[in-house]
Amino acid sequence: MPTFVYMTSCDGCGHCVDICPSDIMHIDPTYRRAYNIEPNMCWECYSCVKACPQNAIDCRGYADFAPLGHSVRVRREEEKGTVSWKVKFRDGREKNFESPIRTTPWGSIKSPQEYEAPNMADLKSEELAHEPEGLNIEGGLPALSPDKFKVGGV
Numbered sequence: 455m456p457t458f459v460y461m462t463s464c465d466g467c468g469h470c471v472d473i474c475p476s477d478i479m480h481i482d483p484t485y486r487r488a489y490n491i492e493p494n495m496c497w498e499c500y501s502c503v504k505a506c507p508q509n510a511i512d513c514r515g516y517a518d519f520a521p522l523g524h525s526v527r528v529r530r531e532e533e534k535g536t537v538s539w540k541v542k543f544r545d546g547r548e549k550n551f552e553s554p555i556r557t558t559p560w561g562s563i564k565s566p567q568e569y570e571a572p573n574m575a576d577l578k579s580e581e582l583a584h585e586p587e588g589l590n591i592e593g594g595l596p597a598l599s600p601d602k603f604k605v606g607g608v
């Protein structure tokens with residue numbers, strides 16, 4: 455479900471612009487408010503919803519699960535650390551979901567500049583950044599060795 459912005463709630467802070475991985479949240483040059491320039495290209499990641507301090511971003515429900523007369527509302531509740539969803543079907547049924555915004559405190563993740571500069575030798579490594587410690591694996595990534603292959607087919 456792509457997002458849209460309530461322009462009367464938006465204050466133009468630009469957090470959604472900074473965080474959108476699809477680069478489709480833009481600030482209107484005339485009104486200085488954010489808008490989704492291309493809903494078809496929305497990843498539906500809701501990073502913008504989670505980042506918006508004004509609760510100015512909402513989403514449009516898909517017609518297959520929330521047809522005519524429906525409403526789908528998403529709301530960031532920072533004090534609870536959650537994102538809440540309220541889905542209203544046209545027959546009056548309502549479903550409410552709540553999910554955590556993140557598992558670490560807001561602002562606690564280091565920015566790339568705070569990490570050590572990359573080592574050129576790492577270019578030859580098969581490990582990605584922060585592997586294996588980021589995966590909580592001790593002793594390196596699991597790998598196949600010839601003695602683990604079955605011989606003979608059964």
Ligand code: SF4
Pocket residue numbers: 456457473474475476477478479490495496497498499500501502503
């Ligand atoms: Fe961008 Fe994700 Fe928001 Fe879509 S849901 S506008 S991709 S941040």
Ligand code: SF4
Pocket residue numbers: 459463464465466467468469470471487488505506507508509510511
């Ligand atoms: Fe507007 Fe919210 Fe985007 Fe800030 S994060 S520009 S308030 S929609």
